[in-house]
Amino acid sequence: MIKLANLCYDYPNTCGLDHLDLTINTGEFVCLMGPNGSGKSTLLRILSGLATPKTGEYWLRDQAITANYLSDAQRRQRLHQTVGMVFQNTDVQLFNTSVAEEIAFGPRQLGLNDAEIAQRVTDCLHLTACETLRDRVPYQLSGGEKKRVALASVLALNPEILLLDEPLNGLTIAAQQQMLTLLQRLNAAGKTIIMASHNFQQVQAVGQRFIIFNSLHQLDADMSQADLQSQPERQAQLMTL
Numbered sequence: 001m002i003k004l005a006n007l008c009y010d011y012p013n014t015c016g017l018d019h020l021d022l023t024i025n026t027g028e029f030v031c032l033m034g035p036n037g038s039g040k041s042t043l044l045r046i047l048s049g050l051a052t053p054k055t056g057e058y059w060l061r062d063q064a065i066t067a068n069y070l071s072d073a074q075r076r077q078r079l080h081q082t083v084g085m086v087f088q089n090t091d092v093q094l095f096n097t098s099v100a101e102e103i104a105f106g107p108r109q110l111g112l113n114d115a116e117i118a119q120r121v122t123d124c125l126h127l128t129a130c131e132t133l134r135d136r137v138p139y140q141l142s143g144g145e146k147k148r149v150a151l152a153s154v155l156a157l158n159p160e161i162l163l164l165d166e167p168l169n170g171l172t173i174a175a176q177q178q179m180l181t182l183l184q185r186l187n188a189a190g191k192t193i194i195m196a197s198h199n200f201q202q203v204q205a206v207g208q209r210f211i212i213f214n215s216l217h218q219l220d221a222d223m224s225q226a227d228l229q230s231q232p233e234r235q236a237q238l239m240t241l
């Protein structure tokens with residue numbers, strides 16, 4: 001579904017990703033791990049179309065996602081319908097005056113009718129356990145509530161692929177477990193989940209595949225949950241991130 005070939009991304013003064021080759025198949029639950037600054041967020045930004053690589057290729061099914069492709073607003077919208085992103089800092093994502101409006105925003109941009117929009121809002125509020133937040137101002141919510149609302153607003157577009165940048169940050173252990181349970185349910189329903197996380201303790205039982213970057217912004221390891229379980233040294237390393 002996703003194929004990256006020899007992909008490099010440079011910021012003005014530093015490398016973001018160095019020669020990445022990666023294939024992610026439909027329905028996988030992938031955890032991106034690695035030290036601070038190793039390139040996890042950069043990869044998510046590229047996958048979501050917010051950044052384009054300097055060199056290399058990004059293919060989504062049989063479509064090359066290039067700067068030229070993304071220069072067209074309709075194609076960008078098509079990508080965002082397929083690939084939804086929950087940002088690390090949810091404040092950049094929440095800008096409407098109520099939670100219900102926040103969730104309705106994407107479907108409205110798609111031109112859905114009022115009944116369809118209302119249905120999606122109700123469904124996504126329910127799915128993310130945000131019903132009681134419906135009329136609240138998103139900006140005034142707690143960190144954990146904001147994460148759930150940001151996820152609800154992304155789910156309202158019904159994307160096939162969900163990208164999440166540190167979705168457990170700032171959540172209590174109970175809220176982390178709720179978030180992971182929800183992501184597992186979405187994965188079981190067919191969504192591909194690609195999640196950057198430092199929290200190996202929590203994600204080790206949930207992720208089916210672990211893609212690990214090193215401090216040189218390179219792919220250090222790519223292993224299944226079963227492979228990882230047989231490598232205590234690697235587990236110990238991930239515990240320190």
Ligand SMILES: Nc1ncnc2c1ncn2[C@@H]1O[C@H](COP(=O)(O)OP(=O)(O)OP(=O)(O)O)[C@@H](O)[C@H]1O
Nearest residue numbers: 011012014015016035036037038039040041042043
């Ligand atoms: N906007 C930016 N401008 C310049 N350099 C950046 C920018 N964003 C990231 N970088 C650099 O690119 C490299 C990769 O950063 P990235 O944010 O992708 O890492 P990360 O693995 O997500 O880190 P973290 O775990 O701390 O969130 C780092 O060296 C970082 O300093």
